[in-house]
Amino acid sequence: ATDSNISKQLNNLELLAKEKTIANLPLYGIPFAIKDNIDALGWETTAACPDFAFDPKKNATVVQKLLDAGAILIGKTNLDQFATGLVGTRSPYGAVPNTFDPTYVSGGSSSGSASVVARGLVCFSLGTDTAGSGRIPAAFNNIVGTKPTPGLVSTEGVFPACKSIDCVSIMTLTAADAHIVLDVMKSTEVDRIKEAQFHPIPKLVSSFRRPTRIGIPISCQFLDDGQYQKAFAKAIENAKGLDVELVQVDIDPFVKAGKLLYDGPWVSERFAVTENFLNTHPDSFDPSVKQIIQSGASYTAAQGFRAIYQLKELEIETKETWAKCDVILVPSAPNHPTLEDLKNHPILKNSELGMYTNYVNLMRLCAVAVPAGFTEKGMPFGVTLIAQEGSDTALLKLAAQWQILFGLSLGKSEIKAAHSELTISGNNKDIVEIAVVG
Amino acid sequence: ATDSNISKQLNNLELLAKEKTIANLPLYGIPFAIKDNIDALGWETTAACPDFAFDPKKNATVVQKLLDAGAILIGKTNLDQFATGLVGTRSPYGAVPNTFDPTYVSGGSSSGSASVVARGLVCFSLGTDTAGSGRIPAAFNNIVGTKPTPGLVSTEGVFPACKSIDCVSIMTLTAADAHIVLDVMKSTEVDRIKEAQFHPIPKLVSSFRRPTRIGIPISCQFLDDGQYQKAFAKAIENAKGLDVELVQVDIDPFVKAGKLLYDGPWVSERFAVTENFLNTHPDSFDPSVKQIIQSGASYTAAQGFRAIYQLKELEIETKETWAKCDVILVPSAPNHPTLEDLKNHPILKNSELGMYTNYVNLMRLCAVAVPAGFTEKGMPFGVTLIAQEGSDTALLKLAAQWQILFGLSLGKSEIKAAHSELTISGNNKDIVEIAVVG
Numbered sequence: 001a002t003d004s005n006i007s008k009q010l011n012n013l014e015l016l017a018k019e020k021t022i023a024n025l026p027l028y029g030i031p032f033a034i035k036d037n038i039d040a041l042g043w044e045t046t047a048a049c050p051d052f053a054f055d056p057k058k059n060a061t062v063v064q065k066l067l068d069a070g071a072i073l074i075g076k077t078n079l080d081q082f083a084t085g086l087v088g089t090r091s092p093y094g095a096v097p098n099t100f101d102p103t104y105v106s107g108g109s110s111s112g113s114a115s116v117v118a119r120g121l122v123c124f125s126l127g128t129d130t131a132g133s134g135r136i137p138a139a140f141n142n143i144v145g146t147k148p149t150p151g152l153v154s155t156e157g158v159f160p161a162c163k164s165i166d167c168v169s170i171m172t173l174t175a176a177d178a179h180i181v182l183d184v185m186k187s188t189e190v191d192r193i194k195e196a197q198f199h200p201i202p203k204l205v206s207s208f209r210r211p212t213r214i215g216i217p218i219s220c221q222f223l224d225d226g227q228y229q230k231a232f233a234k235a236i237e238n239a240k241g242l243d244v245e246l247v248q249v250d251i252d253p254f255v256k257a258g259k260l261l262y263d264g265p266w267v268s269e270r271f272a273v274t275e276n277f278l279n280t281h282p283d284s285f286d287p288s289v290k291q292i293i294q295s296g297a298s299y300t301a302a303q304g305f306r307a308i309y310q311l312k313e314l315e316i317e318t319k320e321t322w323a324k325c326d327v328i329l330v331p332s333a334p335n336h337p338t339l340e341d342l343k344n345h346p347i348l349k350n351s352e353l354g355m356y357t358n359y360v361n362l363m364r365l366c367a368v369a370v371p372a373g374f375t376e377k378g379m380p381f382g383v384t385l386i387a388q389e390g391s392d393t394a395l396l397k398l399a400a401q402w403q404i405l406f407g408l409s410l411g412k413s414e415i416k417a418a419h420s421e422l423t424i425s426g427n428n429k430d431i432v433e434i435a436v437v438g
Numbered sequence: 439a440t441d442s443n444i445s446k447q448l449n450n451l452e453l454l455a456k457e458k459t460i461a462n463l464p465l466y467g468i469p470f471a472i473k474d475n476i477d478a479l480g481w482e483t484t485a486a487c488p489d490f491a492f493d494p495k496k497n498a499t500v501v502q503k504l505l506d507a508g509a510i511l512i513g514k515t516n517l518d519q520f521a522t523g524l525v526g527t528r529s530p531y532g533a534v535p536n537t538f539d540p541t542y543v544s545g546g547s548s549s550g551s552a553s554v555v556a557r558g559l560v561c562f563s564l565g566t567d568t569a570g571s572g573r574i575p576a577a578f579n580n581i582v583g584t585k586p587t588p589g590l591v592s593t594e595g596v597f598p599a600c601k602s603i604d605c606v607s608i609m610t611l612t613a614a615d616a617h618i619v620l621d622v623m624k625s626t627e628v629d630r631i632k633e634a635q636f637h638p639i640p641k642l643v644s645s646f647r648r649p650t651r652i653g654i655p656i657s658c659q660f661l662d663d664g665q666y667q668k669a670f671a672k673a674i675e676n677a678k679g680l681d682v683e684l685v686q687v688d689i690d691p692f693v694k695a696g697k698l699l700y701d702g703p704w705v706s707e708r709f710a711v712t713e714n715f716l717n718t719h720p721d722s723f724d725p726s727v728k729q730i731i732q733s734g735a736s737y738t739a740a741q742g743f744r745a746i747y748q749l750k751e752l753e754i755e756t757k758e759t760w761a762k763c764d765v766i767l768v769p770s771a772p773n774h775p776t777l778e779d780l781k782n783h784p785i786l787k788n789s790e791l792g793m794y795t796n797y798v799n800l801m802r803l804c805a806v807a808v809p810a811g812f813t814e815k816g817m818p819f820g821v822t823l824i825a826q827e828g829s830d831t832a833l834l835k836l837a838a839q840w841q842i843l844f845g846l847s848l849g850k851s852e853i854k855a856a857h858s859e860l861t862i863s864g865n866n867k868d869i870v871e872i873a874v875v876g
Binding site for chain 1: 601602631707709751754
């Protein structure tokens, strides 16, 4: 942010402080950053494509809500161009280095948003997460990545990737912080009246049953030298210290749905929103991004509808899984590629990364990526807790308990949080729904 | 139905009567018919395409529910092939004549289902209604056509037209009868677990505010010699006798959405489910149906997604309309073509008919087509009451009041119903939802 922009925000904050009580300014003075595919007034939106850049006419709905709650926007962050990538290397502004070892990828597409939180430059940041773009970089940088249920948070003022399933995600050091930010960001009925809606408002579940039933995949595929498998086994072992019951579940129907996203017609959504620009500016794209987006031109509408039908059939199969557990625990990624790996296999090494993340939005689930220790090489290892639509708060509470139990240092720092800083307080936001039938 | 089939059903009914109380058999002994794109065990499903016919392995969910409630299936009914039409002429089994004048179309695609109810052969019938296929033939035969909110009634075991928005519809002489049948047909959570779901279960609204605000289109297009315009004006005048407040509303965004359905990529859904059969049996189709279904091959997935985006933008515009009224009142059709008209213009005269019906499922609305008098030529004229998702019961109660006020003869008969037969009783099924926040 420029000095004048910050001054303006501080002036505005003073005005807010006169109008509102401090309880209505839960983010008073808190600095944050947003991914550069999210509109903020006074800042160009580039989507990591300089020739595409435009001056937005207003703040994205979520940005406005954060500013209204007293937060200070101090920067916009680098990303995989048009949010098309899970690596953080597909940007003309440069690859974002991993905060732990610059020879590894940061993860993406919300690469910069993960980096600035892991490095402690801001208290929180916004990313977007269509296929894993919030969860993967969170995992690779030892932070918490919260991917809300589709429909819970507005995407108005976000340049679309797959418009029908895009989500704004939150990067924080702790689940407790994410809980506060998410509470501010939630869409209201008033917001929704003025915005295109692809999903209903989910019914919110504030807590899981105790003990919470955690589904562990019967088998997990890893694509590295064995480090991730070990790290995941250790994480599961540790998780037994929570008030949970571990049950084995089959995640096959989820993984199949995930393949529909990247090997199927949803990529046509990326093409649908960039086609005109692609025709007029064919040389303005990152080569990998261009290749992927262009592949979206080849699908027919019939293929698109058939993929939707397949997805709905797979959802039936997943209901058996959800009958057995409240939460599914998966590794956030199957491996952690280096920048060198990406140079050699720019498409393959990227697409591998979505194995445990791709299906989540298609199935209207919510997810929280949470740090789960380190590999023998000293790189962060993360897992993702996934639950059915509307379980966002319950999931963040579980993630908070996870962080208390694991007691890891936060982000790139050596700092460990106090128990109180990791705790999500009580039931004051619970909603009790009573159906009187008679 | 064959004698043996009926005997079997009667035997089954005796068993049911031993197992259940009569209160749990609300349709005990009631004869009904179903459109021949809905599966019933022991009956071929033809979809009005003999070469496509197959023996279903089980009853459609809705048929099972009706049988379980004591109803007796006595026949399957003719339709526009693959439910692709609004006229009732596109069938190798012959055009269904209008019950009032055989030179006029019956309306379709649920042509036979409307005819058998209007003629008093059954107490109720099932149709399907994707773009108006239940409402148009109801209007043309002086009966009630109920098109539930998408998601309220299962479509499992129904051969799809546009799978993502298909609805099973109900044909009855009275809204009161439809209310009883719909109550039996509603999907439960248990049904839903085993079936593909394109829509959430709508929250049910049991009554509208009094006086109910009825939205009348600022302008309505009619495509005939003026008879329909007069009939609609008279219906509006009569409607003032209800406990309603008439308000003018702009239905333009609805009509625009309707155009997306027939001039847009949703036709690719029809192609997606018949493509294989079309490739192997190109000569087994009605020529008009084939032409329409084949047009679904030409859309790209990007066009499909863009149409969905447009639809969502139009939905924002409709919210202004819904802020002003509880129900929208439209003519069910803009005209009533003759069989001769259809011969001369088989595609055009069909597509004109969807003007007031096409948009309803795309926007997840519910609708009840209700008789509203007769034209000067003595043909039935119908209107459709449309409301937001989940207002099905409220809408049927309004339709019942409408029928009491109008006092028309039922179907093709000279019989007028008694007040008590037209009344939907009280509030015993109301659901009160209380949200306790604090």
